[in-house]
Amino acid sequence: MNPKKLIWQIFPPLLLVFVTAMLLLSALVANRYSRFFVDYVSRELLLRAKVLEPELAKLIEERQWVLLGGIAERLASGGDVRVTLVSLQGEFLADSLGHLSAAEELAGLEEIQRAIQGESLAVQRFGFTEQREMLYVARPVLIGVHPVGVVRIGVPLDYYTEMLSWTRPAIAGLALGLGLAAALASLLVVRRVSIPLEEIQKQAQAFAQGDLTVRLPGFESLELDRLSRALNLMAKQLEDRFETIDRQKCEQEAIFAGIGEGLLVLDPEGRITNLNPAAMEILSLGDAYKKKLVEIVRNPALETFVQKTLLLETPVTAQIEIYQTDKVVRATGTALTDGKGRQIGVLLALYDLTHLLRLENVRKEFVANVSHELKTPITAIKGFVETLQDGAKDDPAELERFLAIIARQTGRLEMIVEDLLSLARIEQDGFEQAMERERTDLKELCKGALQLCQPNAKAKGISLILEEGEPHKLEINPRLVEQALINLLDNAIKYSGKGKEVRIGWFRSNQNWSLEVKDQGLGIPVEALPRIFERFYRVDKARSGNDLSTGLGLSIVKNIMKLHKGRVEVESQLGKGSSFRLLFPLD
Structure with a gap:
């Protein structure tokens, strides 16, 4: 199917209709004109015959044929008009052409028969006597109401044909002109309809291509204006719906991409x-x-x-x-x-349980470790108390020794509880926001931690050395950072032998300020390094029974550094010692 423009679907049929109508109209007008001419000539001829009817009737009654011929010639007026007089028996009486009509069979002619019967009649036919197309008009010649003969007047149609030869083209030309004018008018009308339709089509194509921002103008035609308004409303509704769909799509994509x-x-x-x-x-x-x-x-x-x-x-x-x-x-x-x-x-939804399971394992391990750490001193205290109750209290030496052990285990319980409370306080929600900070001199901070750990170091014969760096102050919580340094120094002293050195200092590296504690102790195995910051984790579990530490110190250090947006790094070699660094971001 090859679609055509609306104008070429409407205009050619309209043009054909108009031209056909005009041609038919011209033919109708020409026919009406012909009939009008015949009627007019017939009336004129009958009127001329009626004027001479009394004289003709008298001469026919008196059988004055010669005089009848003269009247016939006078009635013909010397032109191309032919006048013939016929008796009621259809016999030739006289003719304006002389005796040429005597040879005609007048009685059998229709107009003669009708005139004999008392009626007037006009007919068109080819005249053999005249050898041309003729219009014959016949009527009875009356005396009173009684016919006495027939007068027939014939007129050649050459003049009529000549008149039509120039009137018909004029009529046809006029009709054709009117048809073309009507066709032009119809073309303008069709264009007035097709131009808005083309505009509507253009905007509809824009809608189809996704441009819903354009709007159709109003039109003079009520139907086209309603169509324009309907399309504009449709475009507005589609635009709103597409915006809603796009917004929902973006939201869904954001949710889809951002969901955990x-x-x-x-x-x-x-x-x-x-x-x-x-x-x-x-x-x-x-x-x-x-x-x-x-x-x-x-x-x-x-x-x-x-x-x-x-x-x-x-x-x-x-x-x-x-x-x-x-x-x-x-x-x-x-x-x-x-x-x-x-x-x-x-739709498959995969929820990662790895972290939760790990946390659950940590929780179980934490509960087991806490139970173990609490059970060890409690068991020792309970055992020595029962021993004292069984009679050992009566021995002053044993009493003193047992009380010292009970005091040491009680101190260990106190340390565990205090570390657990410290860890819980540090990890609780909102602690970081509520934590007070102040600009603290690094030298004073390191000297304070060093002085607090000096008695333990002296008791083990370990030297504590302060390595001073560039003077600087950090915006920190000094009590918490000092606690972190003390925990690191305690570990360094605990795992270092007699006569070894433990160094503490500070320096700037890359984008951080570093506080460093170095020892010459046993060192940490490589496989244990990732776990040393876990709660209650000990590298040498065999020594945990005699170790008064809680196993929470490094975990506390790690959480303190998290509060300060920093981190802890460790380097260690077995038999050579370890180095712990607290890294603070630059101010």
């Missing part, structure tokens, strides 16, 4: 059609679009879960271990359906 859970959308064949960054991280995926999940993630449990989700219409939940990333996830699969209820895929 891993989300994947699979088609009915198990191919990935969409996934968010969390899913890519959990499953360690790269370019996975349109790839089957079970082919790029080799995990039997996940494969079984996906197949089960594709088969069932109800949500499916399972806990799956992802070997590629050492993660454990809680997977939930939900079938996706269209408006007709047909399944179009599934």
Whole structure:
């Protein structure tokens, strides 16, 4: 199908109709003109015959044929008009042409017969006597009411034909001109309709291409104006709906991309059609679009879960271990359906349980460690108390020794409780915001920690050395940072032998200020370094029973540095010692 413009569908038929109508009108006018001419000539001829009727009737009655011929010639007026007089029996009486009509069969002519019967009649036919097209008019000649003969007047139609030869082209030309004028007018009318329609079509194409900001103007035609208003309203509604859809799409994409859970959308064949960054991280995926999940993630449990989700219409939940990333996830699969209820895929939600499980393990380990750390001194205290109750209190030497042990274990309990309270206070919500800060001189801070640890160092024969750096003040909480330094110094003293040195100092490195504690102690195994900041973790568990430390010191140090937006670094070599650095960001 080859569509055409509206103007070429309407204008040619209208032009054809107008031209045809005008041609028919010209033919009708020419016919009416011809009939008018015939009627007019017939009336004139009959009137001329009626004027001479009395004289003709008298001569016919008196049988004055010669005089009748003269009257016939006079009636013909010497022109091309032919006058013939006929008796009631159809016999020739006289003629303006003389006796040429005597040979004609006048009685059989229609106009003669009708005139004999008392009626007037006009006929057109070819005259054999005249050898031309003629108009004959016949009427009876009456005396009173009685006919006595017939007078027939004939006029050649040459003049009429000549008149029509120039009137018909004029009429046809006029009709054609009127038709063309009407066609031009119709063209203008069609253009007045087609131009707005073309404008509407142009704007409709703009709407189809997504440009909904343009608006159609108003039109003079009520129907076109209503159409324009309807299209403008449609464009406004579509624009609003598209804006709503775009906004919802952006919101959904932001939620999809920003949600912590891993989300994947699979088609009915198990191919990935969409996934968010969390899913890519959990499953360690790269370019996975349109790839089957079970082919790029080799995990039997996940494969079984996906197949089960594709088969069932109800949500499916399972806990799956992802070997590629050492993660454990809680997977939930939900079938996706269209408006007709047909399944179009599934949505997989992967919630990473790794951190929670790790926290749960830490919690269990913490409870076990706290129980162990509390049970050891409590068991010792209880045992010595029972020994004293059994009679050892009566021995002054044993009493003194047992009381000293009980006091030492009580001190250990006190240290554990104080460290737990310190750790709980540091980790509680809002502590960082409420923490007071002040500009503190690093030299004074290190000297204060050094002085507090001096008695323990002196008791073990260890030298504490202050290595002064560039004078500087930091915006910190001095009490907490001093506690961190004391914890590091205590550990250094505890694990260093007699005659060793422990150094404390400060310096600027890269984008940080560093407070450093170095010892010449036993050192820490490489495999233990990642865990030394865990609560209650000890490198040498065999010594924990005789160790008065709580196992919380380094964990407290780590949390204090977190409060100051800093971090702790450690370097250690077995048999050579360890170096701990507290790194504070530059002011």
